[in-house]
Amino acid sequence: MKSIYKLSTVLFLSILLASCSSDDDSTQLSGTGMVKIEFDNSVSGDDLILGSSYTNSQNETLTIERLNYIVGNFRLTDADGNIFTYPKDTGFFITSEETGKTEVVLYDVPAGKYTSITFGIGVDQEKYLLGAEGQGDLLTEAENNNMMWSWQAGYKFLNFEGTFTSATVTDDTNFKIHMGSHGSSLDNYKETTLSLGTDALVSDDMTPIIHIVANAGNILDGQHKISLTEQAVIMVSEEKSPLIATNTSNMFTVDHVHNGDGSSH
Template sequence: MKSLYKLSTLLFLFVSVTSCSDDDSSRDELTGSGMVKIEFDNSVAGDDLILGSSYTNSQAETLTINRLNYIVSNFRLTDTQGNVFTYPKEAGYFITSEETGNTEVVLMDVPAGRYTSMTFGIGVDQEKYLLGAEGQGDLLTEAESTEMMWSWQAGYKFLNFEGTFTSSTVPENTNFQIHMGSHGSSLDNYKETTLSLGTEALVSDKMTPIIHLVVNAGNILDGDNKISLTEQAVIMVSEEKSPKIAENTANMFSVDHVHNGDGSSH
C-alpha cells in the first residue's frame, strides 16, 4: 500500500508540474498579434467619479462635476527588450467620456509580446491638426458631437471639465468650465505621459490584456499646480493657467492593475 501511495503521489506531482510547465510554455510562446484594452476609471481623490456628486478641493472649493471628457492619442507600447510598438497614427485618437460611459480604448493588431510600459498623449498634436480638416478622419465628427471642439479654426478641446462650485466668497451653483487645448504653436498644450505597467501585459493571438488605469480628475485643478476657481471660473485660453492645467492633466493617470486573459473578464 505504501508503494502504491508513493506511486500515486509521484504521479500527481508529475501531472501538476507538467500542467504548470505547459501553462508557462503557452505564455512564453506569444505569437501573432492581438488586442490591448485600456480602461480609464475616472475618480476623484480615490473615490469613483459619479457625475453630479460633490467634493472639496485643497482651495476649500466644493465642486459638483457634470462633465469629464478628454482625448487620448498616439499610443506607444514598450516590451521587455526595449522594443517600441507605435500604434498607427491615423487610428490613434480616442475620446473618452464619463457622460456616455465610453471610457475604454481598444488597440487592434498589436504585435505579440510582453509589454512593460505605455506612453500616450493627452490631446491632439500639431502634426495631426496641421493635416487640415480633410486629414482628421472620424475624429473631427466625433469631437463635434461630444463637445470636444470649439471650431475648426480654434481647434480641439483636449479636456472638457465642467460643473458648478461654491466657496466662502462665491455663491452656490456657480458654473465652472475648464477647456484645455492648443492655440497655435505659441500655446501648444499637447502633453504625453509614460506609465510603467507593473505587471507585464501579455499580447498574442490568444491573449488580450486589459490595462486598468485610474484617472484622478481632482488632479486637474489640484495637482502640482493649484488652480483656484474662485479666482477664475472659466479657463479656456490662458497663457498662464492653460499650460499649468495641461501639466496637471498629464499627471492624473496611474496604473491600477493589468489583467492578462482572453479579454472577456476584468
C-alpha cells in the same frame, strides 16, 4: 542511492516544467492581438460619479457634471525595450464619463510582454496640421462630444465642467475648464509614460485589459493649484492653460492589468 534518485527526479521534473512553461509562453505570445485600456475616472481615490461633490485643498466644493478628454499616440514598450507605435490615423480617442465611453481598444498589436504604456493627452500638431481632411472620424466625434471649438480654433483636449461654491462664492456657480492648443505659440499637447507593474501579455488569444485611474481632482489640484474662486471659466489662457495641461498629464496611474481573453474585467 536514494538521494541520487531524488535529485535526479527533481532535476527531471524541473526540466519538464521549464519545457512546458516555455512551450506555453511561445503558444500564448504569438501572432497579434488586442489591448484594451479602461480609463477609470475618479476623484481623490473615489469613483467619479457625475453630479457628486467633493472639496479640494482650497476649500472649494465642486459638483462635476462633465469630464471628457482626448487620448492618442499610444506606444507600448516590451521587456526588451522594443516599442510598438499605434497607427496615427486611427490612434486618437475621446473618453467621456457622460456617455460611458471610457474604453480604448488597440488592434493588431504584435504579440509580446509589454511593461509600459505611453500616450498623449490631446491632439499633437502633426495630426492637426494634416488639415480637416486628415482627421478621419476624430473631427466628427469631437464635434459630437463637445470637444471642438471650431476647426480654426482647434480641439478641446479637456472638457471639465460643473458647479462650485467656496467661502466667498456661496451660490452654486458654473465652472468650465476647456484646455487645448491654440496655434504653434500655445501648444498644450502633453504625453505621459506609465509603468504597468504587471506585464500585459498580448497574443492572438490573449487580450490584456489595462486599468488606468484618472484622478479628476488633479486637474485643478495637482502640481499647480488653480482657484475657481479666482477664475471660474478658463478656455484660452496663456498663463493657466499650460498649468492645467501639466496637471492633466499627471492625473493618470495604472491600477492593475488583467491578462485574459478580454471577455471580462
